[in-house]
Amino acid sequence: LRCLHAAQVSTPGIADRLREYVSEIAILPNHLPVLPPVRIKTEPITRVFIGAYNRGEDWAEISNQANRVLGYFGESVQIEVLHDRRIFDGLVAPNKRFTPRCSYSLYLELLGSCDIALLPLRDTAFNRCKSDLKFVQCAAYGVAALAPMPVYANSVEDGQTGVLYRSPNEFMTGLQRLIQEPEFRDRLTAQARYSAMNKRMLADHYEGRHAWYLDLIGKSPALCADHRVKVPELYD
Numbered sequence: 001l002r003c004l005h006a007a008q009v010s011t012p013g014i015a016d017r018l019r020e021y022v023s024e025i026a027i028l029p030n031h032l033p034v035l036p037p038v039r040i041k042t043e044p045i046t047r048v049f050i051g052a053y054n055r056g057e058d059w060a061e062i063s064n065q066a067n068r069v070l071g072y073f074g075e076s077v078q079i080e081v082l083h084d085r086r087i088f089d090g091l092v093a094p095n096k097r098f099t100p101r102c103s104y105s106l107y108l109e110l111l112g113s114c115d116i117a118l119l120p121l122r123d124t125a126f127n128r129c130k131s132d133l134k135f136v137q138c139a140a141y142g143v144a145a146l147a148p149m150p151v152y153a154n155s156v157e158d159g160q161t162g163v164l165y166r167s168p169n170e171f172m173t174g175l176q177r178l179i180q181e182p183e184f185r186d187r188l189t190a191q192a193r194y195s196a197m198n199k200r201m202l203a204d205h206y207e208g209r210h211a212w213y214l215d216l217i218g219k220s221p222a223l224c225a226d227h228r229v230k231v232p233e234l235y236d
Contacts, residue, residue: 002231005223006216008209013129024223026212030133031202032140038193039112039142045095046073046179049114049143051082051107052134058120058127059087065172066118067092073179080110112141115185116178119147120171127151135162136200139192144185146174161192 001007001021008026009015015025048070050059059066070077070093079096081088088098099110111117117138121127132155138145145152145162148171156162163174178185216223228235 003234005227008212010131010133011129017129023226024216024219026209028209028212029200029205030131030136031200031205032136032196033202035140035193035197035201036108036112041115046077046116046182047114048077048079048179049082049111049117050079050084050087051111051117052119053083053101055120056084056086058122059084061122062120062168062171063087063090065168066175069172069175069179072176077179080114082107082110108137108141111137111143114143115182116175117143117145118175119145119152121148121151123148123150132156135192136196138162139189139196139200142189142193144178144188145192146171146178157191157195160188161195162188 001018004022006024006026007018007022008028009018010028010030012027015027018025067090070079070091074093075095077093077095079091079093080099081091081096082099083101085098085100088096099106102110117134119134119138121130128150130151132152135145135147135152135155137143139161145156147156147162147164149164149166152162152164156164158164163178165171165174
């Protein structure tokens with residue numbers, strides 16, 4: 001990190017962590033390059049998406065509650081698990097499918113084929129640095145997000161654009177409602193997509209990024225001089 005001239009990050013939490021090493025930081029939230037077409041649901045089954053890297057401990061916090069709900073609904077719910085085999089093996093549900101680590105395009109395809117996405121995160125210092133990208137992706141692809149407060153409280157309008165939970169029991173209640181009430185899901189996803197379309201499109205925010213890149217170019221001599229002082233070993 002000390003070798004960087006500048007850093008572009010997506011959240012203030014990450015910026016705070018990096019300022020010890022990098023003086024030139026831009027906080028540029030995640031935005032959508034395009035908005036995919038609206039998916040027309042044709043199958044009666046409810047599909048639930050669980051897909052993230054290194055979320056085993058986060059999932060463990062709500063795994064019992066998830067199994068109670070998903071086990072109750074049985075074959076009427078299909079669970080799509082991406083990457084994490086331990087999460088998949090621990091699911092007590094008859095209708096589940098596993099996909100190993102895959103390309104980004106396949107990840108979006110699998111996400112977009114589902115109705116509900118589970119976004120578990122424990123309240124830790126590490127997780128509080130995470131961005132709300134997964135919710136933005138859910139909004140774009142018409143997937144109802146069930147998300148914890150620490151990362152998503154400033155992005156998800158609870159009961160309007162998604163469902164927030166503060167405890168494993170609230171997670172269980174939220175999941176049950178999202179499965180049982182398709183009309184509620186449809187309202188959430190429509191409002192979330194509308195919000196993303198109006199607030200989170202890159203086409204509406206690229207000027208700030210462009211201006212920062214131009215500013216870096218303009219300050220290049222000063223940045224390089226400071227860099228030589230900060231990490232002289234790179235120039236020996």
